[in-house]
Amino acid sequence: MKNSSLYLLFFFAIVLMVFNGCKKDxxxxxxxxxxxxxxxxxxxxxxxxxxxxxxxxxxxxxxxxxxxxxxxxxxxxxxxxxxxxxxxxxxxxxxxxxxxxxxxxxxxxxxxxxxxxxxxxxxxxxxxxxxxxxxxxxxxxxxxxxxxxxxxxxxxxxxxxxxxxxxxxxxxxxxxxxSDGQAECYNSNFPSSYTVPVGDGLWEPTSAANPIPLQPYWGDVRPFMEINVDDLLPVPPPAYSTDVNSDFYLEAMEVYEAVNNLTTEQVVIAEFWSDDPGNTATPPGHSYSIMMQILSDEGADLALAAEVYAKLGMGVHDAFVSCWNAKYHYNLVRPITFIHDNIDNTWSIPLATPPFPEYTSGHSVQSGATAQILTDLFGENYAFVDRTHINRTDIDGSPRAFTSFYDFADEAAISRLYGGIHYRAAIDIGVEQGIAIGENIATLQFQ
Structure with a gap:
């Protein structure tokens, strides 16, 4: 009996020590x-x-x-x-x-x-x-x-x-x-200090409202990973030519004929992915909308959300720096300018051409990066429905279903052909450029 009492006292002493050791405030x-x-x-x-x-x-x-x-x-x-x-x-x-x-x-x-x-x-x-x-x-x-x-x-x-x-x-x-010098970059989209290069095949303003192209120095902005810019300048586009048998002319003809023969579905696709600034949260915002929907559908916890947010954010930022580096390196003329000058001066397109050089396609690069990053996180055959524009009334914003993240990237990229915005090379090589960026993001050591 005496030993039992001692054991009991010893037990409560241990419990009290553990309790007091865990107490804070x-x-x-x-x-x-x-x-x-x-x-x-x-x-x-x-x-x-x-x-x-x-x-x-x-x-x-x-x-x-x-x-x-x-x-x-x-x-x-x-x-x-x-x-x-x-x-x-x-x-x-x-x-x-x-x-x-x-x-x-x-x-x-x-x-x-x-x-x-x-x-x-x-x-x-x-x-x-x-x-x-x-x-x-x-x-x-x-x-x-x-x-x-x-x-x-x-x-x-x-x-x-x-x-x-x-x-x-x-x-x-x-x-x-x-410390990247871009704290007020929203005030410098069209810097007057920039001199627009002039020459055959080079970008020309497509609107009197924007004689200076958008963010011409953005390719020099600090990326999160240098490799995403230094090692990812894409191969040159087809050489500029007005020869009707040249690769460049044939790519322009593809854009011309695609726009002239658009199906109703292709118009819907072009408008769904246009994501114009002022009307939407822009193309990277569309990628973030998709991310938000996936996290919600998955019932993601805060840790997963933080990891996904960081990876996608860095990937999309680097996608635009890398893409803009290519755009102002090649400074390629837009389809609407070339077609008006060499094929049909009455040609019109369903979307407004963005005010900056053509190659590579920003939509394609950032969508490729997004697709690769989300694939690494959620799997290759992750089917989802994009409800980004469900509340819009100015376009058909009906939800669109995709069988994988690469599937969405391919549609976002080809939408620029349907819109008369980009040649084929800017689209296909742009997606490849973006996928490479996503693969580089995957090498970061989060764990």
Whole structure:
């Protein structure tokens, strides 16, 4: 009996020691992993980001892709400490040095949903400073909505600490982002300092409204991975020629005949993938809409959402830098200019030709990169339905079904032929260029 009492006292002493050892701030700490949280907060911020991209002046496709890239990196780095086995991307990305991201206090609790909310709120407030007052209020409202929600899940002390850490990471990545010299790139889409080259086969303005092409220096913007630009200048397009038997002339004739014989379905495809700035969140925004739909359909947790967001954001950003490097290297004339000058001066097309050189196709490069990245994450035969334009009334925005991510990339790319925007080489080689970018993103060591 005496021994039993001693054993019982010893047992309670051990329990008390363990309990007291786990107590922090007068509460029992149960540190959850990032994967224990829902991706709802991220999906809400993506949805708002797409709205802001559409409604904020100056957010051309390259500018939008830059925001997606750096905000995705910030999100990942802010919640990575709650992802056992995952590594920082410090030292792996161009100029992203080790020690950039603030450390966490390993001895206290964080709410990773609140961290993510704080980071993305800070990023959007800084990146969309020139948006409307109403939109700025939406950023504040969304941030506060999740703060209040998360305060029902953890103590005020934990939430305040998490908010502070999210802001620290957000500011660190924002400083890194702005070291590329593009903090106000939305103001420099058509720089007057650029002199348009003149010569046979070179780009000419296709609209009096844009005598200067869009972002002519974007090919020099810092990519996340140098290899995506330095090693991925595509092979030259067919040599410019007005000879009716030349490869170049035949490619122009293909565009001419395709537009002249469009089916109803091809018109729908051309309009579905046009994604014009001001009317939509631009082509990279379309890729982000697809990502958002996949994460929602999968019921993804916060950890998966952060990884996908980071990979796709960096891939799409690098896709536009790599593509723009090619565009201004080759500076190729657009189909509508060549066809008007050499085939039919009355020819019209269903879409407006974008104000920049032709080769390679931006839609094709960024769609190829998106397809490769999402395939690596979700599989080669991942069937999905794209509902991006379901609420539009100016076009047929009916959802479109795809058997794989490559299937969507091929349709997005060929849509530019149907729209009279690109020659075949820019489309096919552009997809290959994008896939190579996606493959390079896959070499980053997240784990």
């Amino acid at each position: 007068d509460d029992l700490v149960i540190q959850l992993d990032t994967s224990d949280y829902s991706s709802e907060v991220v999906l809400s911020w993506i949805e708002l980001t797409l709205k802001l991209t559409k409604e904020t002046p100056g957010y051309s496709p390259p500018v939008a892709a830059r925001v997606y890239g750096y905000s995705g990196l910030a999100l990942y780095e802010s919640v990575r400490h709650g992802m056992p086995g995952y590594k920082s991307l410090e030292g792996q990305l161009n100029d992203f040095s080790i020690g950039t991201i603030p450390a966490i206090d390993q001895n206290v609790e964080y709410h990773w949903g609140a961290v993510a909310n704080s980071t993305l709120a800070l990023f959007l407030k800084n990146c969309f400073q020139t948006t409307s007052t109403a939109n700025l209020a939406l950023i504040d409202d969304l941030e506060e909505q999740y703060i209040q929600q998360f305060k029902t899940e953890a103590s005020d002390e934990v939430i305040d600490r998490s908010i502070a850490y999210g802001e620290l990471v957000g500011n660190a990545v924002l400083t890194f982002a702005n």
